[in-house]
Amino acid sequence: MDASSLRTLIEDVAGGRCTPDDAVRQLRRLPYSDLGFARVDHHRDLRLGMPEAVYGPGKTPEHCAAVVDELLTATDGPVLLTRATEAQVKAVTAAAAALGVGVGPGTVAESGPLSTVVFRPASPRAGGVVVITAGTADLPVATECMAVLGALGFAPTQLTDCGVAGLHRLLAEVDTLAMADAVVVIAGMEGALASVVGGLTPAPVVAVPTSTGYGAAFEGVTALLAMLSACSSGITVVGIDNGYGAACAIARILP
Amino acid sequence: MDASSLRTLIEDVAGGRCTPDDAVRQLRRLPYSDLGFARVDHHRDLRLGMPEAVYGPGKTPEHCAAVVDELLTATDGPVLLTRATEAQVKAVTAAAAALGVGVGPGTVAESGPLSTVVFRPASPRAGGVVVITAGTADLPVATECMAVLGALGFAPTQLTDCGVAGLHRLLAEVDTLAMADAVVVIAGMEGALASVVGGLTPAPVVAVPTSTGYGAAFEGVTALLAMLSACSSGITVVGIDNGYGAACAIARILP
Amino acid sequence: MDASSLRTLIEDVAGGRCTPDDAVRQLRRLPYSDLGFARVDHHRDLRLGMPEAVYGPGKTPEHCAAVVDELLTATDGPVLLTRATEAQVKAVTAAAAALGVGVGPGTVAESGPLSTVVFRPASPRAGGVVVITAGTADLPVATECMAVLGALGFAPTQLTDCGVAGLHRLLAEVDTLAMADAVVVIAGMEGALASVVGGLTPAPVVAVPTSTGYGAAFEGVTALLAMLSACSSGITVVGIDNGYGAACAIARILP
Amino acid sequence: MDASSLRTLIEDVAGGRCTPDDAVRQLRRLPYSDLGFARVDHHRDLRLGMPEAVYGPGKTPEHCAAVVDELLTATDGPVLLTRATEAQVKAVTAAAAALGVGVGPGTVAESGPLSTVVFRPASPRAGGVVVITAGTADLPVATECMAVLGALGFAPTQLTDCGVAGLHRLLAEVDTLAMADAVVVIAGMEGALASVVGGLTPAPVVAVPTSTGYGAAFEGVTALLAMLSACSSGITVVGIDNGYGAACAIARILP
Amino acid sequence: MDASSLRTLIEDVAGGRCTPDDAVRQLRRLPYSDLGFARVDHHRDLRLGMPEAVYGPGKTPEHCAAVVDELLTATDGPVLLTRATEAQVKAVTAAAAALGVGVGPGTVAESGPLSTVVFRPASPRAGGVVVITAGTADLPVATECMAVLGALGFAPTQLTDCGVAGLHRLLAEVDTLAMADAVVVIAGMEGALASVVGGLTPAPVVAVPTSTGYGAAFEGVTALLAMLSACSSGITVVGIDNGYGAACAIARILP
């Protein structure tokens, strides 16, 4: 319902090219198709520069396959399934195959017990993105983030195991950080990596707290609060373990 | 301590243009000056594209004046004092005056009981920034954000009182949002404005939860959590009431 | 123990139609029957306009069957079992069958791993109720709510997947919302749908936060707090995932 | 922006009675007027059956007076100011007086240090509303609720000091509760009154937790959680100390 | 509304000594008198073995005086005002004086900025009660507890500053603890004193967490949780700073 399409529609009505009834119907029905259990948003890519992603949890494999089928058919951009179980992966790859969309290397990224599935990744896109993690345990979140960035056309650089307890491991990457157009910092425990990276680069920094750690790490709450309170200014934060969201934020930042 | 200056210095040592002792000393002492109670970071602007801001709380007026004096003298970029009391404002404006730095309109932005002070704002900078608030009570945070954006060279557009309870007030601004290069959403209570704005624009959205509201708003915690859980993808969040941080994030995003 | 029945009883005593001992006994024993492990409240429907529902968790299948048997025998209104496991469903349908109460379509509503079971649904009742959900993951809670509304005699309309990130999906239903007599909004994550719906309809809005989402959604706490802090006035809230409670609230509102 | 007015407008365009440009302008500008610091929503009463209320905190007395002036001038329904300081009360009553709107008994309801101000209360409205409080300390919240109910045209009955520790004080009012069309339960501490009242009446029950009590009452959080977990089914809850919200909920319920 | 008085009343009706109307009226009106802003519970002492206490916060001095006047007139037991400000103390002592109830030593116990006021303390009562505190900062809570115990007829022994950091200070009182009929343990910070005392005496131990301490003591929450988790079995806990509640618990325990 953005202003310019509203105006075009109204001009069509004014010019007799469209009846009022049709106009109202279009205003209501155009931008999505209703599958009964879900309303698939065809215009999201156009409107937001990002394709709609199918979020796996709570959906049956059949639901997933139906939505993916709808998106592959009705749009021509990338199609994404996140946090998918093995059964969901199987269902959507079968659905894609039925439409002649093949599965190549990089289609399914395993991230712990769940996976990210990418069909028809976008064509390459400018922007040097660095994804940096504090420890090995943060890798599942980084994998999701990397897969989504890839689906959106980025070719991100991944730096792993750069926690601040061994500062030299991080300082060794100071050039990589300085040359980045945007940085995603993924860290659990006390999340201090975000603060330190924020002081080493002028690029936008999107921090992702992870549920890594135990006890007082409180499933990512400690890292979340620490990143929100980071003494380096201008750091922004997404939700706990939200590698997908961080990738989308990058897509907004580097259009 | 970035790699290229390290290399120059080492080459100087290799070429006999610098003794090892001097090199070590420079590596240690160059980047800040130590006032005893504070270490002023002269190179922050160079390193991070943002000047060091003086954070008022916990500093005496004399401390504030001394740091501002040091920054005005040793650097030539903008100088910022945030969350300043009236006494602190008086002290730093006197210190600036003594250095011949005058106070004009826009130098002091009152934001509730505290103020943001800006000396030598940066020269104008490209980038259409929209700062949108949900309600009148969010204005103090917006004021801080606007002042810091101004100090950094932006000329942001401010939209006020666009809470989602009266959706038409927001939809009226749909063009403004669609044309923005970046959007700062400032909202308290349930912070739903961030989710809705995120669905209306492809631009980067930096959400600032505010401590507006009472009872179950829990001093901004509700808005913070809601923004972190926003169903619109790619929204990023800064700390509660952190208008300053949001402005810095914009400066990272629109370099 | 409402005042008029108390008065009748006392008048019976005054008139010699009832001995004091009997009066005391009646006052104590009348309104429920004690199964040992549970006290079944026969008069709840009369007193509150809602039948007593059997809450599955913590009860053995035998307990469930016994209470359902008691209710089917001693009352003639609807009988409800909520949050039932497969074993509990099996036990109560057998118990009902033994009493000649058959199982038809709509008797068992699967809601994730648990089910809602309805015997002898009430006869149709006026009142246009809309149950609207933000995402597919909220469906299990909506299913429980729909089943209980059906048991109480309502024929609710269900709108699914209307989250605020794609506002046009919601705006397309603006007429449906405007014509509703009451609306149940079911949403997880940041729960912003309640605020937006509250601004689009003058009808009573009962918001149900769900435990959908991860990380900072905190198992429904974020949605709960956001709904309680909603900027649209007059929204009321029930407990997390409490689709049953929302249906009962509607029954109180539309008598 | 509801569907029928949209259709009328489009038909006007189709019929040449309105140019496309004008249509777009109307769609944007009609429903509120922009005071710079606030957007006053003239149509709220029409759209939601409730007038827009001015929320005092964070507004200067001048802001309050300006919004009240706008509402008194541009609408003809009730005008409300909530949580107002003495200075705000003085400013708005002066503004009202300047418009010839007088101040009578009941205009200003003192609720602790803050007040609720009502100009032009609605004409009497059907619906028996009972506002019941647990203790004397809950009275300020009840006062706000009563004043807003009065502004909306109700003539509520108030029952005070009916906490469950002395159950007979509550049982004495069992008839009043049984005959109510809607009940607002206001309680702090453990908020048990809501559960008990919910078991005594079939009417809609809106529970308001208050920040009464100390220690483990946690400023109303205990009462809030208890009310959300109430064992009586169908109780709904509004935010802590939100007497205003409860009154609005009643207005939605008893139209 | 206990069963035996109910029976008597019903027998009176059966015997014609009381009309049904009168019976209903008595059942409703007897046990309290309604002052408009408060319902004073005359029978609490009879029913619960404890007089109704007037809780100061949220009441005007006039309210306090009126309730105290009502209680002094309509009952003949002890009358208590807790958490009273200086103005409230002045008002109630004047009200008492007007009824010929004098103020002697021990009437007003200052407990930090607030006071406990006791008129007509109960006559002496058996039961050796020990009130033990961890540190000097717990004294205000202990003072309230001692005053209420005194009002109820006890002559408690007070042991102060027995924190577990200097275990010998506590062990020196081992006989006193061993001979007690009941012990109230009052402690803030980590509340460990309750665990240790619980291991030294077979008497009932009522633990009162206090808001003493700073930082991670979280206004008494730490002590509260620690006392609830005490490894000594059979310790019971009342709310934070609730010296009054502990005294009442003792009165229930030592009847």
Next chain:
Amino acid sequence: MDASSLRTLIEDVAGGRCTPDDAVRQLRRLPYSDLGFARVDHHRDLRLGMPEAVYGPGKTPEHCAAVVDELLTATDGPVLLTRATEAQVKAVTAAAAALGVGVGPGTVAESGPLSTVVFRPASPRAGGVVVITAGTADLPVATECMAVLGALGFAPTQLTDCGVAGLHRLLAEVDTLAMADAVVVIAGMEGALASVVGGLTPAPVVAVPTSTGYGAAFEGVTALLAMLSACSSGITVVGIDNGYGAACAIARILP
């Protein structure tokens, strides 16, 4: 290490009946025996009037058997195992059998998936204890409490399913409550039963919050806070689901 035994020992030393070395050794070694992984406290019954209970979780079945063996051998009072798995139950009953301690009815009380095991229950003890629960889901906690009370010699009365939503179910037991020497109230959800019972009986009330309920019941936290904030005075509280602790508290109260 209580004072009188200390004195006896010292007198023995003074009288030459005991050498200093022996005295020190006795002071150290007497009151427990060290099994390596546990120190079994033989004197707890003597010292605290309660036998030491073996807490199952975290112990292997062998550990449980060894401690039970030690207690059955070295003391002659009741021996308790709480929260035992099936394997632990099997191990300890075998160990008891090997010592000739038989298993009769009432030895093993199943409480959900875990059990309470009682060997050699104490001989009957005076004191009318009532254990009252709000709902069927609270039964596992009640079962633990009943079993421990039995082990300690009490013959408690159990009242089940008396939640305040159907007040008449509770009022029917008003005599039972009024005649009790002590009451244990076990409730989850909003825990309101404790407040209401506290207003109906002058007896000591020990409230046990349970983790019954879902969503905003927060695993018993809501009931815990509500019970601590109960408006009925003198109620005391033990930890969540701590039926064992409540029984021990009763043993302290009714010696």
Next chain:
Amino acid sequence: MDASSLRTLIEDVAGGRCTPDDAVRQLRRLPYSDLGFARVDHHRDLRLGMPEAVYGPGKTPEHCAAVVDELLTATDGPVLLTRATEAQVKAVTAAAAALGVGVGPGTVAESGPLSTVVFRPASPRAGGVVVITAGTADLPVATECMAVLGALGFAPTQLTDCGVAGLHRLLAEVDTLAMADAVVVIAGMEGALASVVGGLTPAPVVAVPTSTGYGAAFEGVTALLAMLSACSSGITVVGIDNGYGAACAIARILP
């Protein structure tokens, strides 16, 4: 009540040099003197290597003076008053003066609105202690810590304003940290300094979270959790703002 003094006492009894009655009395009375409102622990220095400190909050100036007087008279080590108001400082310096204990430079350390007072500081003690703070706002806590370290005989080095956002400021002090015998890290906001320092020195690191910062810093909770979750191993933490406790921990570590 340590074992060797117990043995001596018992040997005295055995040797007739002490009656049993006297022994018991000594065992009870020796180690402290009871001022009525406080039990002053004379032996704490001997037992724990640290003098007893008087904690100001909750004590009247007279209380403070009395305890200080007792400690100055009965012991000959350092005497400390922490978190003292101006009135308390005045009272204790007068009390000290009356005993001929003078006030020199360093006696009173102002730490925000409160002060630390040190009489008779211990003689110099080995051990290179570094106290490092993240920002200027952490200085009040550092001041308390420095004063207490001084009282205990240390001559600590203070490094200020070394937050990780400007890592070079910290790296410049790498030698100082490497040569330290123990380090106290004092930081608010996200507390990342502790993690980084922990990776730069093998010395014991005691981290003190401060209540510096706003919004998501949550009065020190964020820093506390972050320090407890620090990825550098072997860091230990004391309570929020507890500069005193950190100094005492150093005294335990460097005896």
Next chain:
Amino acid sequence: MDASSLRTLIEDVAGGRCTPDDAVRQLRRLPYSDLGFARVDHHRDLRLGMPEAVYGPGKTPEHCAAVVDELLTATDGPVLLTRATEAQVKAVTAAAAALGVGVGPGTVAESGPLSTVVFRPASPRAGGVVVITAGTADLPVATECMAVLGALGFAPTQLTDCGVAGLHRLLAEVDTLAMADAVVVIAGMEGALASVVGGLTPAPVVAVPTSTGYGAAFEGVTALLAMLSACSSGITVVGIDNGYGAACAIARILP
């Protein structure tokens, strides 16, 4: 990147013994080796006096084996794997065997379902360390702590089941505590053991809260907060269940 090695390197450059390019490369590459999924820190032992430990969770058995292989090959100190599953233990012992590093008694310490694995423990080291636990349920954490202390060369004394409910069990160990060079206190529930031990020994006390207990123990949060608020001064705390961290803290304290 410590200062002296930096100087040596720079002197080598100055002396022509190293080219600038090589110097930069060395500064970057020296201190770790990058395995792709992890950066193994060879110098940690040198830099921090503690070997790098491999944290099991989130790593595949192959990851674990690869890192252990790298550490066994590239360093010659102890190699540690913590919180390892059975599969991880199997993988690393195979990897070690392949390098000729045998498995002896004490290599694998089972701690609940997870294990600590130690290869090449350090040679014996001075320092009397006492590890004391409150209850049997704390043993898994103690086992991890003991194993790590052993790996670092300590021969700690373990005292088990010394909870404060039976104070005599603790007092029996008063000599052991008094003679310790450092004490680790491991306790769940209310964590009171730390406070009491802190008052009995002048040694450094490192407290480890455990997730033992249920209900209000909140998975270790209660013990954590209680230990941070301990009334004994100078106690320091590590994260919940962090036996490893406590051992590392001891290694920093007793170098």
